[in-house]
Amino acid sequence: MIERAFLHLLRSRGQLVCAGVGRPEATLNFNHNALMLSGRTLRGTIEGDADxxxxxxxxxxxxxxxxxxxxxxxxxxxxxxxxxxxxxxxxxxxxxxxxxxxxxxx
Incomplete structure (x- = not known):
């Protein structure tokens, strides 16, 4: 589901922030070229990145x-x-x- 959101719902140069903890064995699979050619960003966050x-x-x-x-x-x-x-x-x-x-x- 994250892969679909990442590649199809974000516009070019959009950013998807993953919050929360998944299962230890969980993996993400996505097309590398779709990432590189669109400038999309996938990143994690800890406590909302608040200082x-x-x-x-x-x-x-x-x-x-x-x-x-x-x-x-x-x-x-x-x-x-x-x-x-x-x-x-x-x-x-x-x-x-x-x-x-x-x-x-x-």
């Missing part, structure tokens, strides 16, 4: 200004609600479910 020294302070500023609505991005769940957390994530009701462990329960 934590500058990006974290910027995010803190956004949060202080009310421009980073963490309350809409993160939802906490008690550990025994793990199935609800997964279902909410899969349904798109929450972006970042966080399981909370209470060491004093049980």
């Amino acid at each position: 934590p020294r500058s990006f974290v302070p910027r995010m803190l500023d956004w949060f202080r200004q009310g421009r980073l609505p963490l309350h809409r991005l993160v939802k906490t769940y008690p550990f025994d609600s793990i199935n609800e957390a997964v279902a909410d994530m899969e349904a798109g009701r929450v972006i970042k479910p966080v399981l909370v462990f209470d060491p004093f329960e049980g």
Whole structure:
């Protein structure tokens, strides 16, 4: 699928950025000439290529200004609600479910 996107959806000099981790045995196969003659770029990224020294302070500023609505991005769940957390994530009701462990329960 990435090969098809890379060669057919990108225009000349377009760039495809791969994010996330694939299976260790996964490979990519594409036509070398299609890459070279079109100027397309295929590259990977680590953590969105953000520099934590500058990006974290910027995010803190956004949060202080009310421009980073963490309350809409993160939802906490008690550990025994793990199935609800997964279902909410899969349904798109929450972006970042966080399981909370209470060491004093049980």
